[in-house]
Amino acid sequence: MIKDLVRPELQKLVPYVSHQIPYRIKLDANESPFELPASISKRLEDYLKNGPGLNIYPDNESTELRKTLAKYWNVDSDEIVVGTGSNQLIQLIITVFVGNGEKVVYPWPTFSMYKINTLIAGGVPVEVPLDKDRDFLFAVDEFIDTVNRERAKVVFLCNPNNPTGGMISLEDIERIVKECSNSIIVVDEAYAEFCTQSAVSFVKKYENLVVLRTFSKAYLLAGARCGYSISGPEIANEINKIRPTYNVSSLTQLIAKMVFEEQKEMQDKILYLIEQRGNLEDSLRKIKDVYIYPSFANYILIKVPEAGIISKELEKRGILIRDFSNDPILHDCIRISVGTKEQNDIFLKEFSDIINSFLRTL
Known part of the structure; x- marks a missing residue:
């Protein structure tokens, strides 16, 4: 009955979904990998007190x-x-x-x-x-x-x-x-x-x-x-x-x-992520069957066989990326947010392992 009361043009609307599940590394939502600087956290604490x-x-x-x-x-x-x-x-x-x-x-x-x-x-x-x-x-x-x-x-x-x-x-x-x-x-x-x-x-x-x-x-x-x-x-x-x-x-x-x-500190973090984006692109180019779309943002879209399966395998290993396998245009794509060097290295290791072992058996 409720469905019948919803405006017709909204009945088939699919809501924006953000999955909240446990993870080791979160590279699915284009967030910054950095926490607040300690100086700002201290000022915020002072504000809450006074x-x-x-x-x-x-x-x-x-x-x-x-x-x-x-x-x-x-x-x-x-x-x-x-x-x-x-x-x-x-x-x-x-x-x-x-x-x-x-x-x-x-x-x-x-x-x-x-x-x-x-x-x-x-x-x-x-x-x-x-x-x-x-x-x-x-x-x-x-x-x-x-x-x-x-x-x-x-x-x-x-x-x-x-x-x-x-x-x-x-x-x-x-x-x-x-x-x-x-x-x-x-x-x-x-x-x-x-x-x-x-x-x-x-x-x-x-x-x-x-x-x-x-x-x-x-x-x-x-x-x-x-x-x-x-x-x-x-x-x-x-x-x-x-x-x-x-x-x-x-x-x-x-x-x-x-x-x-805090523009100086923010700009330093931005330049770091731009550098890491380039390093991540260079590493991904070395992996067979991966196509990289040019990116000017803090994420990289790639085309890869069995994108949905790869996304699920990464999730099992605690690594969240954005899976577009159900999208009619992006069905063979995943999007990876650029993280710290340490996060990117872990992603690359697990991703390469999935490509080189698990995916080759399909």
Whole structure:
């Protein structure tokens, strides 16, 4: 009976699933392998002992955090909206701009929450396939044609793209923003710290552009849930109209501000992971039957025979990676988050053993 009461367009919706199982090494969710620096943990402890207390509501505007972010990005603080992860901002943007039957366009495969939130809002998701035979190449002309033909209200570009790892050039992003001026263009830069570019510099130039950033990847705070958008003040104001009251906790605001101010230490960790990504790619290239897709993020997508079986064998050995074997496009792929050298070495040892022994017997 309950199923019959659910909106028809949501009845077949598959929720985003994050498996919580015991592990030795967790390389399945693109999280940072690093814990908080001791200095920040100490400051957080002092806050819990001597701060205003958690019985008081947080600053509804995330004022101090927005000031810190605005100074770094050289924008006005009223051009920034803070949310509980960039996921919340994706949902808010779609809610603001997308009505029943209106189109949302994005490349595919990409982050699944664009589709899920579009369906929740009653919108129509439109997927523009990436070319799997050419390392999931992004075709900008086809994409622009689709956006304008479908009269898309919102466009999402995950850059670098999750899960493929590819990157769209700033030149192509600017073309999309300019030539699709009747659409809101959202550039989701959850992994941009691990490449060399950002579209934030275009925000003051184009009123239809929104850039999303997160603390969940490069800034160690996946468990704190904090992200933010940078856009013109008009879009920011519309998002703020429907942003839930007190949406970001006092602790999250404080810890995000403290982490962001430790730029030297954060940049050192980012450079370390970029180096480890290269080392991991080099090692994977030496393993027969493994194809590596180019990555500009903190993960690597690979194509391998019997991806589902390999994923299950790794799980038995306590190593979690992201298995795409049930996906119609990525069915022969797995995604590996870049960990520390020690974590990557353990993964490579177990993965090689599975390839060289178990898989050869099939």
